[in-house]
Amino acid sequence: MLSVQGIEKSYGGIRALDGASLDVEEGKIIGIIGPNGAGKTTLFKIISGFVKPNSGKILFEGKNIENSQSHEIARTGLIRTFQLSKALTKMTVLENLMLAPKYQEGEKIWNVWLQPKLIKDQEEESREKALSLLKSFELFRLKDEYAGALSGGQKRLLELARAIMAEPKMLLLDEPFSGVNPYLGMRLLDHIESLRSDCGMTFLIIEHDMPMIMQLSDYIYVLNKGQVIASGLPREVKEDEGVLDAYLGGV
Numbered sequence: 001m002l003s004v005q006g007i008e009k010s011y012g013g014i015r016a017l018d019g020a021s022l023d024v025e026e027g028k029i030i031g032i033i034g035p036n037g038a039g040k041t042t043l044f045k046i047i048s049g050f051v052k053p054n055s056g057k058i059l060f061e062g063k064n065i066e067n068s069q070s071h072e073i074a075r076t077g078l079i080r081t082f083q084l085s086k087a088l089t090k091m092t093v094l095e096n097l098m099l100a101p102k103y104q105e106g107e108k109i110w111n112v113w114l115q116p117k118l119i120k121d122q123e124e125e126s127r128e129k130a131l132s133l134l135k136s137f138e139l140f141r142l143k144d145e146y147a148g149a150l151s152g153g154q155k156r157l158l159e160l161a162r163a164i165m166a167e168p169k170m171l172l173l174d175e176p177f178s179g180v181n182p183y184l185g186m187r188l189l190d191h192i193e194s195l196r197s198d199c200g201m202t203f204l205i206i207e208h209d210m211p212m213i214m215q216l217s218d219y220i221y222v223l224n225k226g227q228v229i230a231s232g233l234p235r236e237v238k239e240d241e242g243v244l245d246a247y248l249g250g251v
Contacts, residue, residue, distance in 0.1 A: 008020075093134065152180060
């Protein structure tokens with residue numbers, strides 16, 4: 001579904017990515033781990049179109065996207081979340097979700113006069129879907145609260161729910177368990193697993209919480225100094241000497 005081939009990215013004299021490659025099969029949960037500064041978030045930025053690579057290819061469903069803009073990539077169904085929550089703090093929880101659906105007719109100013117019923121019907125459909133998601137994510141009671149008032153864990157749940165409103169084919173999650181208490185972390189993990197099992201959704205996840213990512217992932221890639229130094233099943237990666245050296249500072 002996603003193929004990242006030999007991506008290189010330099011900032012001045014610093015090489016953030018040095019020929020990084022990985023593949024993600026449809027319906028799988030793939031983890032990316034590595035020490036701080038390994039290039040994980042830079043790779044996400046490049047895949048999602050926020051940063052352009054110096055060289056390399058990225059194919060999503062067989063189409064080159066390495067030169068596409070971030071909004072164009074999002075419209076293909078490749079949606080990302082961020083390391084720091086991007087909740088719109090001055091809007092309510094419900095309003096945050098209502099913003100997410102693609103191709104909203106109300107965004108075209110002339111449709112306010114030409115297609116008022118279409119806009120009303122579409123907004124009502126989006127509202128029903130948003131309310132259903134908020135119930136599923138146990139955020140319904142907070143639907144009229146400002147998103148800025150949520151806890152860190154609640155903002156993570158909101159961000160995942162908002163991403164789902166955009167009807168993704170694949171989700172890139174950047175440290176979804178960071179700053180989340182154990183209870184909300186387990187709820188988030190359950191949601192990810194159910195989205196894969198019930199909806200067939202595909203995930204590529206960066207995470208520092210080793211127990212979580214080992215439990216969640218079908219396959220794991222390890223980045224260090226901009227290169228993939230190991231990949232395999234979670235149990236294989238845990239026993240890889242190169243991985244241990246990278247985390248202990250031996251590489």
